[in-house]
Amino acid sequence: MRTVDRRQRLAFTPRDTVFFQLRSGCLRAVLFALMWWILTDGAIASWWVGAPVVLFATLVSVVLLPPITWSLPGVVRFVPFFLWRSLYGGVDVARRAMHPRLPISPGLFCYQWRLPPGLPRVFMANTVSLLPGTLSVELGADGLQVHVLDERKNCL
Amino acid sequence: MTPSDLLSTVLLIAGGVFFLAGTLGLLRFPDVYTRLHALTKADNVGLGLVVAGLALQAESLAAAGKLLLIWLLVLLAGASVAHLVAAAARQRGIELWKR
Numbered sequence: 001m002r003t004v005d006r007r008q009r010l011a012f013t014p015r016d017t018v019f020f021q022l023r024s025g026c027l028r029a030v031l032f033a034l035m036w037w038i039l040t041d042g043a044i045a046s047w048w049v050g051a052p053v054v055l056f057a058t059l060v061s062v063v064l065l066p067p068i069t070w071s072l073p074g075v076v077r078f079v080p081f082f083l084w085r086s087l088y089g090g091v092d093v094a095r096r097a098m099h100p101r102l103p104i105s106p107g108l109f110c111y112q113w114r115l116p117p118g119l120p121r122v123f124m125a126n127t128v129s130l131l132p133g134t135l136s137v138e139l140g141a142d143g144l145q146v147h148v149l150d151e152r153k154n155c156l
Numbered sequence: 157m158t159p160s161d162l163l164s165t166v167l168l169i170a171g172g173v174f175f176l177a178g179t180l181g182l183l184r185f186p187d188v189y190t191r192l193h194a195l196t197k198a199d200n201v202g203l204g205l206v207v208a209g210l211a212l213q214a215e216s217l218a219a220a221g222k223l224l225l226i227w228l229l230v231l232l233a234g235a236s237v238a239h240l241v242a243a244a245a246r247q248r249g250i251e252l253w254k255r
Contacts (some may be wrong), residue, residue, distance in 0.1 A: 090201025
């Protein structure tokens with residue numbers, strides 16, 4: 001319920017919208033600066049080009065992509081889960097590919113959306129594709145079509 | 157051989173095994189959907205392990221960051237392209253293989 005409240009706040013009071021836009025702009029500027037630092041191997045002289053580029057990239061990104069709502073505890077919980085499960089997914093598919101009898105039993109399922117349209121759904125579809133045994137096939141209006149490698153084992 | 161060299165070697169070999177398994181899946185799996193499973197998952201894990209093994213040998217933090225960036229880009233591209241191929245196959249009415 002809290003996320004709904006937050007979205008309503010985002011949509012309805014202009015002051016909050018400006019605050020969220022500023023905050024996400026600053027965060028993106030830091031991320032772009034970090035990327036520039038990585039790409040140039042920390043060369044000091046490169047910042048004559050880098051600073052304007054980072055500024056420009058931040059402006060473009062704020063115009064093109066509205067602020068994304070996310071939470072730090074959510075990210076902290078998601079990253080280890082994602083790494084561990086994708087490792088498991090790799091091991092699982094590798095085992096099946098190398099097994100003499102090819103133990104797969106594919107099927108197609110439809111998952112009813114519980115996420116708002118747009119970026120959250122795309123993010124989920126991509127995550128599903130990287131997690132064990134599932135592959136996003138179609139992002140429909142009311143559900144996500146998921147291909148599963150083994151319907152005896154993977155249930156949504 | 158230092159411990160980090162040893163760890164790098166183990167990670168690189170493990171990464172290679174995953175690439176081999178992904179390719180084996182591409183050849184052995186029966187239809188386009190199941191082949192995509194093999195490619196997206198095994199190759200992403202394989203590349204992740206190779207990147208981890210190389211990052212241990214990186215000369216600077218920025219070089220390790222660059223490797224991590226490459227992995228994230230491949231992860232994003234791999235998942236998106238796998239979805240696009242699967243969606244296109246579905247639209248053309250390619251039936252999925254059933255046991």
